[in-house]
Amino acid sequence: MNAWMTWAVLAGVVVILELFSGTFYLLMISIGMIAGALFACIGFSASMQLIVAAVVGTFATIALHFSKYGWKGNVNAAQDPNVNMDIGQFVEVPQWNEHGDGNYTARVSYRGAMWDVELHHGNGESGKYVIQEVQGSKLIVR
Incomplete structure (x- = not known):
């Protein structure tokens, strides 16, 4: 040969x-x-x-x-919409609880279950928020 x-x-x-x-x-x-x-x-x-x-x-x-098809590195799964379908979805928050220093939390019903919600940035007004991250049973919204 x-x-x-x-x-x-x-x-x-x-x-x-x-x-x-x-x-x-x-x-x-x-x-x-x-x-x-x-x-x-x-x-x-x-x-x-x-x-x-x-x-x-x-x-x-x-x-x-080094191309866009190469190795991507580690991606935080809690913030990746390809891993978690909740990222980018909307949740309705009727009332926020203020804990001082601009920290706001709430308890809401989302997809048939109760979730803890934490406000990433904002002033704690009721309304619709976008889910930015999921940490266990806590939704981080903006």
Whole structure:
């Protein structure tokens, strides 16, 4: 088997593994392997093919990491609407209890249950508020 065929088969195996992992990082490594296959077709030595595959795969992985599709970091689940469906919903607060220093709390019925509500910013007037965060059985609203 020619060197370029070996590179292409290895790249195909890595693409198949990427389908099982669900990330794009292995796909970037396979792009490096395809670059190695191209250099094998041109007739470069095995060491040059390895270097090109490593450099292209590394730069592709770094580019993916810093793109919008790369690693996102830790997201606070209490404030992420993709994790908690209550974030961004409205709740009606009929009356606030003031605890001094601008701290307001209330007890409201939301989705058929009683919840503690804490006002993040505001002056404690009754009305509709948007849920900003969920901490256990306490809703933080604004």
